[in-house]
Amino acid sequence: MNKIHDNLIDSLNRINFIFKNQGIYTECVKDQNSFSIFGENFGPFEKGKKYKLKLFLALPFIENNILKVASSEKCDHVDVQRYAIAERDNQRLVKQDTEYFLNKIKEFQFFTQEEVKAGIKPKADLDRFYSYLSSTIDGRLLKLLRLARTRLSLDDEKRLTNSEKILFNFIHEHIGTWRKFFLGANQ
Structure with missing residues (x-):
């Protein structure tokens, strides 16, 4: 049972990782000079301008009140x-x-x-x-x-x-196995 749980968690984390690598639109709330993070240079950011960044890259800027999520993305x-x-x-x-x-x-x-x-x-x-x-x-x-x-x-x-497709496949397979076990030749 732990193996099923671990496989499901791994699959869901993989999908979440893919989502975090999607671009989101942000808006600058505070001017910021350029600087390096994760081996890449970002900025300069100008107050009021919109920027498209991958979610995982935007998070540190949002946490430090440099950027905010654009209203179209909220x-x-x-x-x-x-x-x-x-x-x-x-x-x-x-x-x-x-x-x-x-x-x-x-x-x-x-x-x-x-x-x-x-x-x-x-x-x-x-x-x-x-x-x-x-x-x-x-x-x-x-x-x-x-x-x-x-x-x-x-x-x-x-x-x-x-994520629902993954869950569906797990559930569908196990419901089928469970039904066949109890119904046996009667199915």
Whole structure:
């Protein structure tokens, strides 16, 4: 059982790594001269200008209040609420704008946590973020479990995120094995 768990965690971490290497748009909030990080030179950054950086490279600049996530990239409790409502109101999995939307929510909750720590946002926003995230995850998971008992249609496959495809394959395979064990020749 640990092997299944480890393989799933490794796969999910790999997908999250891919997401962190995606570019995001940021906006400079404080002028900064150029400097080197991770063996690359960055900057100079000019206040008010937009820059596209890989998420993992943008994080140190965001943490040090040099850059902020551009409003077009934001993912706060309002956005997560929109995902949760869409999932609740639809019997099928809702196809999202990106197959990394769960990874985006996971990574962007860090920004909400930091804004709460800095007193920019109230703690209630973070609580709402967690509540809507939980609702979104649980709703998609229930739909995924229903799908795992059957063959996945091409339309349904398009609605899954990369991490959900991995989970689906694990669940589908093990549900099939479990059913065959108990049904035996009767299937």
